[in-house]
Amino acid sequence: MNYASFVSADGSPTWGIIADGQAYDLGPSGANLAHTLRAAVEQGIFGTVGEEYRNAPSRAEAVIEFLPAVTDPGKVICIGVNYRSHQEESGKTEQKAPTVFTRFADSQMGHLQPAQMPATTTKFDYEGEVALVISKEAFHVAEEDAFDYVAGYAAYNDLSVRDWQLAASQWIPGKNFPGTGGFGPYLVPAADLGDVNALTLETRVNGDIRQKASVSDLYFTIPQLIAYVTGFTKLSPGDVIVTGTPGGVGLFMEPSGLLSEGDVVEVEITGLGTLKNTVELVS
Known part of the structure; x- marks a missing residue:
């Protein structure tokens, strides 16, 4: 459903x-x-x-006008470089713990809403990801119990302003410009999906496939992520964990695959639908 x-x-x-x-x-x-x-x-x-x-x-x-799948999450926790292919292209291999950053809820937008590229950047990038939504209060969750805390899954596009992201060791500025967190179109109950590791993620820019991976390729698995995140913060129903992006981001392409005004980005995930946003230049 x-x-x-x-x-x-x-x-x-x-x-x-x-x-x-x-x-x-x-x-x-x-x-x-x-x-x-x-x-x-x-x-x-x-x-x-x-x-x-x-x-x-x-x-x-x-x-209808779509809104972010969950419009008012208390927390949006994002995971960086969490597919082996993205670790290899970025040179960040053999991580000892997940790379974690936060996204603010008001930076999100829904399916078919514009992806807002700030006029101050020349390094606007896509990151297709699987997001999960927490079903109940979660704190110090064991890996073996983690899936009991997942309400559902959705497609996510963690659009990144790379020059702001890479200006310092902390990524938060480059991940929180308005209209850069695509979330949707649907939130699908976990019980409707079966084995989440069997899902395939594909990101397309103007119809060209840029990213394609199985959720089974995650370096830190979904249970590991839930256990890690709830080890340091309490999560509530409706909170979101965005699990990471595969290799194929625009930043590391030759020639550059970074986004421009008018580009259409689609994130399609098995059973979750296709999230589509068009890049709009904003001042």
């Missing part, structure tokens, strides 16, 4: 289920099951809605 956050017919944020080309409104402007998708996760509603969703108000998926 594909869940999503989007703008309702009255212009307010809402959430619901996308099925058969229709967006069914389960938020305050519709069936009012929960205020937000994050609240639905917290209340245990996410992933449990039955066929009654078809009685909710609906509109064609083609006309």
Whole structure:
């Protein structure tokens, strides 16, 4: 089942289920099951809605404005250089612990919303990734229990302003410009996907394949990431972990594969749909 956050017919944020080309409104402007998708996760509603969703108000998926899959996460924790292919192209191999940085929730945008390239950079880059959303309070989680704390998965594009990212040892500035965290289009319950390691991620720029990898190629696995992150911070329902990007980013391509105004970036992941954003130059 594909869940999503989007703008309702009255212009307010809402959430619901996308099925058969229709967006069914389960938020305050519709069936009012929960205020937000994050609240639905917290209340245990996410992933449990039955066929009654078809009685909710609906509109064609083609006309809705998508919002980030989870619009209001308390924490967005991102993992750097976490596929072997990306470690090799960046020269950062044999890591002893995950590389962790934070992304602010207000830097995110939804499917089909513009990826905002700041006019001050010439090094705007894509990073297709798998994101997971936490289902319940998580602190000091053991690896063997980690999947019990995953509500669902979504596609993510951790767009990076490389000159700001690489100006110092801390990456946060280059990862938090407005409109640079693509998240969606859907949040799919973990129970609907089976083995997450069998999923394939593919990133395309103007139709050309730039990245392609299996989730099984992660250097630090999803259980290892959850155990590590919850070892130092408590996570709450709706919090997000973005698991890392494969090799093939624009920065290391010859000639350069960095993004320009008008480029269309798609991140497609098995079972999670295709996240699409077009680069827009902003001052």
